[in-house]
Amino acid sequence: MANERHLPMRPLWGCDTCRADWPCPAARLALLAEYHNDRIALRVYLAALMAEADGQLSQVGRNADLYRRFLAWV
Known part of the structure; x- marks a missing residue:
């Protein structure tokens, strides 16, 4: 759906719509x-x-490359 908002689910930081790591492609x-x-x-x-x-x-206990996930794509 084009109007769905892809927002982060805290504290695991997955997308509340598509369940991908947030920011997911749609959120980006x-x-x-x-x-x-x-x-x-x-x-x-x-x-x-x-x-x-x-x-x-x-x-x-979840480690991730947060720089790549949050900033590198901008």
Whole structure:
């Protein structure tokens, strides 16, 4: 569905719609569209979410390349 919002499920940071690691491909497209005029603001927003995810994922013992997942694609 085109209007589905792909939001993170905390504390595991999976997509609440498609269950992929968040930000999933659909969330990435939506974020790029939302921040199309301000990539710096998008990076700042994602860096804050990455820091939150790092704290939560470390508590549940899930290690991941969060930089690649949250920032490298921007």
